[in-house]
Amino acid sequence: MKQTLVGQFFNSIADAGRELLDRGAGKSRSHTIEGVCRDLMTQKGEASGMALAREVVGLWHKAEDDQRLAFMEFLLKEVSLDSEKVDEAVKAYESDKSFENRRALAAALEAPRQELMRRINFAPGGTAAIVDMRKFLVSYLRKKPELRAVDADMQHLLVSWFNRGFLEIEEINWKTPAVVLEKLIKYEAVHEITGWDDLRRRLDQDRRCFAFFHPALPEEPLIFVEVALVKGLAAAVQPLLDLEGERLDPTKADTAIFYSISNCQEGLKGISFGNFLIKQVVSELSAELPNLKHFSTLSPIPGFMKWFAEFEGRTGRLSKDEIDNVKKEMLDKDWFNKEEVSSKIKEPLEQLVAHYLVNEKSRNRPLDPVSRFHLGNGARLERINWLGDISENGMKQSAGLLVNYYYSLKDIERNHEAYINDRQVVASSSILSLAKDN
Incomplete structure (x- = not known):
């Protein structure tokens, strides 16, 4: 009004x-x-x-x-x-x-x-x-x-x-006006929302959705994040999106998984809201559900397959012949459904992803845009998840692999400083071991 x-x-x-x-x-x-x-x-x-x-x-x-x-x-x-x-x-x-x-x-x-x-x-x-x-x-x-x-x-x-001081955070739920809910379906950029039933699942009791709005655009979300309340770090996105999946009592969850972050306004490209949104949502969820102890993403690796297709040569751990063999096996578009093939290329492919995330740089920053975003916000590159997203888009972008970026509340600022000042990719020991060049 x-x-x-x-x-x-x-x-x-x-x-x-x-x-x-x-x-x-x-x-x-x-x-x-x-x-x-x-x-x-x-x-x-x-x-x-x-x-x-x-x-x-x-x-x-x-x-x-x-x-x-x-x-x-x-x-x-x-x-x-x-x-x-x-x-x-x-x-x-x-x-x-x-x-x-x-x-x-x-x-x-x-x-x-x-x-x-x-x-x-x-x-x-x-x-x-x-x-x-x-x-x-x-x-x-x-x-x-x-x-x-x-x-x-x-x-x-x-x-x-569109300074942060003007932005208003709102929780999106089934009582949110339909005009806004329709725009969530339209703007979802990571995991397509296929209709109202799909949206209802994403707004269920063990799910949360938050968005930033600006007073001048009251019915236009600027960016929104979808959250799953689960036990332990989620390793795959399909179970989170399953319409028939078990609903968890949110008071029993110990982990908040940020599984989709979508920028909505192309006219605001280059103006970052996501870092503020994640920190605000962590604060909101911590106040609502003190049982939550862990905050992590389940993120795509959107630049990996493009890089891999153009990559020639070797890494410290893999010879050119070994890398070429992985590419050859992946020419079969159904390779991930064939146990013999997927088990054979799992280890070298995970090493390649780790190498890409830790060692491949552009202007001394990670080549992958999602990695730059979360590391810049103070997250830790925690875990690579084998075949975590076997959707068509997930296979096209990152051979089905997903990454957990872990937000440790006590380490966020220290990790941020290490990334910004020392250009360090803060990662778990398991990923650093996979990414070793020798």
Whole structure:
């Protein structure tokens, strides 16, 4: 209700501004998205500014892809940095490092498109529109790398607007509005939710689901995590997803397994919420269920098979011939259902996964994105689980193997510091032994 009243209030202001604009400009005013943005940048009145911002939002939602791309080009070329003003501000600051000159330099270094975005954000639905604009922009960055400057400015603003202090955590359950539940089904990115029965199981008595929301997007989850309450570290995901599986009394569980974390908004790519969410959920679960002693993930290894397919040569433990033999055996798409084959390649494949997780790096960080995420949050790489996910996606990504990243409450900060400062992959002795290069 609060959001509705606020929206009605802002819309009434915009309506008043619309009347003023129509009275002053009549039919001569531009109604293209670029033209309205030019008017918006010159308007100083709140009512007229809000009316123009609302018009931009409406035009964006109606625009075809070619019109949207033209708008991005407009943001790049027409409301970009003024190089001459920057040079003048730099010279002034170099000659006199006063507060006024420093402030003038900072202003010169901010592209006018940032102020344009702030003004669009003032409209009802403005935040959602800007998130959608960035979603569109991100999808074109490979084709149009010159637009990265626009993306950087949008991301800079969104990082501030979606600061952790603005986010609200909510537990998702069967009483949650259907519009939100439908979006969980839509956004699940790790283990597909096949329908309402599947969702009901994931929200059952021995399951929990938590999501972050932003006040400007009240019915749009930003990220959500699914949790299974179990005994001991779970080694496979299929039993957790089984609709007919036994329901456990949550007060009898000793472990919370984070088995799926899904980012929902492509327009917020590069803005991390997951680290805050996991720590918040650990706090929430610890308060609700003091019987929980262990917190761990059951995570995919999304980059492994791509790396393995391209890997040539040997590791310290495995010769090139041994690795080639594993690849040969895995050409049979049903290899994991054949005991003779799976038992033969189990040990070398686990060694390869351990090597990949511990030793393969990009810019001195683990090559695998899920590993970077959890190690950066202070988790420990605990255990590799053989054939923990035999779904089509699980086999495609990581040959069916899953990983437990263990969150030891007393070690989280120490592990985080070891990873951030010393670039250390904090792992259990069993994984380190598997990953040894000699």
